[in-house]
Amino acid sequence: MVNVTDIAAQSMPEEEALVARLRAGDTQAFRQAVTTYSPRMLATARRIVGPADAEDLVQESWLAAYKQLGGFEGRSQLGSWLCRIVSNRAISALRKRPNEQSLDTNLHGEALSDPSADWFDASGHWIAKPTLWDPGTPEQLVDAAELQRCVDHHLDKMPDNQRRVLMLRDTHEKSFSEICNAMELSASNVRVLLHRGRLKLMAMVNQFQETGTC
Amino acid sequence: MLSCEQVTDKLSAQIDGDLSLSERTALRVHQFLCSDCKAAAQNMRSLVQSLRDRSPAVIAEEDTLHNDYVDQVMRALEREGATSGSVRDSVGQDAD
Ligand SMILES: [Zn+2]
Numbered sequence: 007m008v009n010v011t012d013i014a015a016q017s018m019p020e021e022e023a024l025v026a027r028l029r030a031g032d033t034q035a036f037r038q039a040v041t042t043y044s045p046r047m048l049a050t051a052r053r054i055v056g057p058a059d060a061e062d063l064v065q066e067s068w069l070a071a072y073k074q075l076g077g078f079e080g081r082s083q084l085g086s087w088l089c090r091i092v093s094n095r096a097i098s099a100l101r102k103r104p105n106e107q108s109l110d111t112n113l114h115g116e117a118l119s120d121p122s123a124d125w126f127d128a129s130g131h132w133i134a135k136p137t138l139w140d141p142g143t144p145e146q147l148v149d150a151a152e153l154q155r156c157v158d159h160h161l162d163k164m165p166d167n168q169r170r171v172l173m174l175r176d177t178h179e180k181s182f183s184e185i186c187n188a189m190e191l192s193a194s195n196v197r198v199l200l201h202r203g204r205l206k207l208m209a210m211v212n213q214f215q216e217t218g219t220c
Numbered sequence: 221m222l223s224c225e226q227v228t229d230k231l232s233a234q235i236d237g238d239l240s241l242s243e244r245t246a247l248r249v250h251q252f253l254c255s256d257c258k259a260a261a262q263n264m265r266s267l268v269q270s271l272r273d274r275s276p277a278v279i280a281e282e283d284t285l286h287n288d289y290v291d292q293v294m295r296a297l298e299r300e301g302a303t304s305g306s307v308r309d310s311v312g313q314d315a316d
Contacts, residue, residue, distance in 0.1 A: 031302060031303050032303070033294075033298075033303040036294060036297055036302060036303050037290060037294060040290050040293045040294060040297075041285065041290050044285055044289065044290070044293065045283050045284060045285060046275045046276060046283075048283045048285075049275075049276040049283040050275075050276055052283060053276060060283075061289065064293075065292065065293050065296055068293050068296070068297060069296060069297065069300050069302075072297060072300060072302040073300075082273065085275050086273045086275060089273075089275055089276075090273075122225070122228055122229075125225070125228070126223070126224060126225040126228075129223065130223025130224055130225035130226060131223065131224055131225075132224050132256045135256045136256050136257075136259045136260040136263060137259055138259045138262060138263065139263050139266060142262070142263070142266055143266060144266045144267075144269035144270040144272075145270075147266055147267070147270035148270045148274065154274075157271075158276055161276070172271070176268050176271035176272065177271050177272065177273065177274050178273075179272065179273075182236075197232065197233070197236075197238070200232055200236075201229075201231070201232035201233075204231075204232055204264060204267060204268065205228075207267055207271075208260075208263060208264055208267055211263070211267060212263075
């Protein structure tokens with residue numbers, strides 16, 4: 007298996023050199039890029055459109071990336087840029103799909119169960135008081151490799167709809183209207199799925215902080 | 221005053237900027253006075269920011285590249301004219 011924490015750490019000059027070679031149409035550079043970045047792109051695609059369509063979507067994304075290479079300004083990392091292309095194509099793919107809501111998540115089941123239901127007593131006070139996470143900055147959270155792995159496990163366990171909403175909104179910063187449109191869900195359903203998904207991840211980080219386990 | 225549970229229910233709306241002025245004020249006041257809810261709000265903010273632009277880790281078997289995938293993408297790129305060199309040394313599926 008490819009260890010992403012390693013390949014994510016491509017140094018900037020190395021990446022710039024790679025981009026320059028891609029722009030020049032260097033076959034070996036493309037082969038290297040496709041080998042290096044496809045796993046992450048597949049992981050992104052799979053979590054939005056599902057495993058059956060992920061490979062095709064990533065292949066299309068490579069073609070799109072090739073055409074847009076001129077617009078890559080190096081302000082973000084190449085990997086993030088490629089994953090953004092994947093998420094843009096993924097949201098269009100969802101929009102074109104027939105509504106699968108009935109086959110998919112029971113909107114009234116697990117996805118909507120409230121993770122915070124047992125956080126409070128009858129009068130709405132905290133039972134287990136939250137403490138500020140340590141490390142608490144977003145950067146430190148991202149750098150905690152074990153924690154990030156745990157985030158991915160929990161994302162994978164979520165109902166499809168909930169994971170999609172979280173990925174599209176929080177990872178790829180899509181607007182609520184885009185998400186509602188693509189998923190054929192009402193704004194209030196999208197917001198509830200998102201809120202409860204975030205609470206699930208909060209509970210996960212809380213547990214990780216307390217026990218060090220996922 | 222809002223209960224801690226009511227404040228928690230509105231945390232996402234607060235982060236997403238979906239609250240009315242009066243709701244926003246009520247939440248701020250509570251979070252100023254209640255260190256637990258203040259911590260919860262800060263934690264959720266950190267979480268949401270840490271998800272931004274995040275490259276997912278490759279943990280599932282489906283995300284690993286199967287043998288022909290790179291070749292397949294390379295052939296597609298070549299058809300698009302992305303690469304100048306020959307990439308068809310691997311499999312000659314579309315050799316013409
Ligand atoms: Zn409180």
